[in-house]
Amino acid sequence: MENILGLVALACGIIVGLGAIGASIGIALMGGKFLESSARQPELMNELQTKMFILAGLIDAAFLIGVAIALLFAFANPFTAGLAH
Numbered sequence: 001m002e003n004i005l006g007l008v009a010l011a012c013g014i015i016v017g018l019g020a021i022g023a024s025i026g027i028a029l030m031g032g033k034f035l036e037s038s039a040r041q042p043e044l045m046n047e048l049q050t051k052m053f054i055l056a057g058l059i060d061a062a063f064l065i066g067v068a069i070a071l072l073f074a075f076a077n078p079f080t081a082g083l084a085h
Contacts, residue, residue, distance in 0.1 A: 004079055012070040019066035026059045 034052045038045040073079075 001080065005077070008073050008077055008079060012074050015066050015070040015073075019063045023059050023063035027056055030055055030059070 030052060034048055037048055
């Protein structure tokens with residue numbers, strides 16, 4: 001039982017850690033491309049900024065879904081449901 005709980009805790013840490021790294025890299029790349037494109041065509045800056053914020057929300061939503069799954073595993077662990085306490 002303790003082995004399963006330890007592995008679930010490790011998996012939760014990996015889920016949150018990799019999700020944070022992926023979201024950070026995605027938002028950083030997108031922000032860099034936004035700055036490049038707004039420097040090339042400043043007249044499109046407002047339209048590009050709107051699209052950038054929508055994409056930033058979607059990237060962050062994917063990370064938050066991973067956090068929610070990790071919390072599900074941590075507190076309502078489906079892997080220990082069939083084991084005797």
